[in-house]
Amino acid sequence: MRYLVRHFPFILFLIVTTLVFSIIILVPNYKHYPFEGISDLVLVIGHWSIAAMGMLCLVLLLSLNRYVFMVAFPLFVAVASATALFTWQFDVSINSALIESIFFTNAQEASGFFTFPLLITLLVTLGLSAVAIIFRFRFRWTRRQAYVAILLFVACYSAFWYVNRKRYNTMLQRNPFSYYLATKEYLKERRELSKDRLMVGKGAYTDEDSLLVVFVIGEALRADHVQMNGYHRVTMPNMERRGVVSLPHLFTPYTHTAQSLPYILTRAGADSIDPVATESSFIDAFKESTFYTAWLGNQNPTKTYRFFVGECDTVFVNKPQLSDYSVLKKMDSDLLEPFFGLMEQKRPRMLVNLHFIGNHWWYNSNYPDTFAIFKPIMHSKVISEENREMMINSYDNATLFSDYLLDIIIGKIEQENSLLIFLADHGQSFGEQGKWLHTNNTPTEQNPAGFIWLSQSFREKYPEKVESLMSNRSKTINTSFLFHTILHGAAIHSPYLDVRQSLFSPDYQP
Ligand SMILES: [Zn+2]
DSSP: OHHHHHHOHHHHHHHHHHHHHHHHHHGGGGTTOOOOHHHHHHHHHHHHHHHHHHHHHHHHHHTSSHHHHHHHHHHHHHHHHHHHHHHHHHOBOOOHHHHHHHHTOOHHHHHTTOOHHHHHHHHHHHHHHHHHHHHHTTOOOOHHHHHHHHHHHHHHHHHHHHHHHHTTTTTTTSTTTHHHHHHHHHHHHHHHHHSOOBOTTTTOEESOSSEEEEEEEEOSOBGGGSGGGTOSSOSOHHHHHTTOEEOTTEEOSOOSHHHHHHHHHSSOOSSOOTHHHHBOOHHHHHHHTTOEEEEEESSOOOTTTHHHHHTSSEEEESOTTBOTTOSSOOOGGGGHHHHHHHHHTOOSEEEEEEEOOTTOSSGGGGSOGGGOOSSSOOOSOOOSGGGHHHHHHHHHHHHHHHHHHHHHHHHHHTTSSEEEEEEESOOOEESGGGOEESSSOOTTTSSBOEEEEEOHHHHHHOHHHHHHHHHHTTSOEETTHHHHHHHHHTTEEOTTOOGGGOTTSTTOOO
16 A cells, blocks of 8 residues: 555545545436345446446546646536436436426526535535545656556446447446436437428318327337237226227337337338438428427437427427436326316317327336236346246236326317327337347337227217228238328328328228
């Protein structure tokens, strides 16, 4: 130790500073990680160690020059430790949606975050960073120390980079590195939004003078986990009672939200995927047809579909500070209040898009404890054959909750001339072909759940559309049906509508 102090004071300073701030800033990242048993603990400690190596690289870079260190380090510490506190308290995650909301936050909203615990946190961490600055000014670089520092940097950076790459951004998603990733994503989204697109709303108009269209984008619900399609458990009792027209043989070529959602919303289809990046969505055609359009989302929009969200007249995104993978409750029921608010407005023509978190992974955070009907539910994030049954129980409970919410939503619109389409963006795997969750393009993931509900007055007004729907329901239906079906269902005329892709048409061609 004495040897180190005498010959490598700078290296010692680097390691001690890194350790202290890695404990303060990194440990809260694991607070909400549900783990049981020694193996999970080992995993967390391993993860923390790699993250600490990333911290060492940051501290080293900041301390290359002592004057830079004096200014930059306290700033870094203040932001990172405040974020650490919010992570500890509310499982906050820094993402592009949050970066955007920071820009639009007013002073009053922001002051709500300035609490006593935050004040204490900042006092303590800034005090510690002052100590670090004092020590930094006592050391000068020597050639020997520089070599060691370079070696340390290369080793730590490689480990950090390797693990982060191996397990998709597992490091960069966490404080303080998340600021880098979120800003990068945010800028990418901005670039994406500024691109020119063909606006497919042009020339659209509707025959309807009053119609309510609700489109519910489900998440990761597979068709064969719904009893209307033959599942042995009753997971959607309300939807069955309401006589929805289920579509058991839906097919999506894409099995994760970022890809499948733009495919569903735009004119993209089996013949061409281009419109996801070059055209506006069906929302634009509704708007052009004087529908009032809304997006109520319980998922943070990502760059691939943010443009379409922005097409709406009004947008509500629930709890953007929570990641979609958060273990804290972020439930679709939070969308009911803004939904009711829209209904109060009593507009003659309205399109409401509800983006559910539904059956997204870490299922337990998507439904209230009272909906834990199928038991035992999962306790650990470990995905394995042993946990399979618990995973499925939690998953099916999430479906029960979606069913309950959809029932409330339909109850609100059933007296009107209205229709509701529910379409999950993809399914899910539970170990079939050795695959789990989604993005694997397995048959269970490519067969999402979907159904259509029609109000009595809609049925009376359009008996021929109902008849066509009934005759098309059992076909193998590509999720590209949505664009054309929803426009056709809303009696919208558009040069971009192809009725051969509408389930409401007798000419539908799968
Ligand atoms: Zn998804």
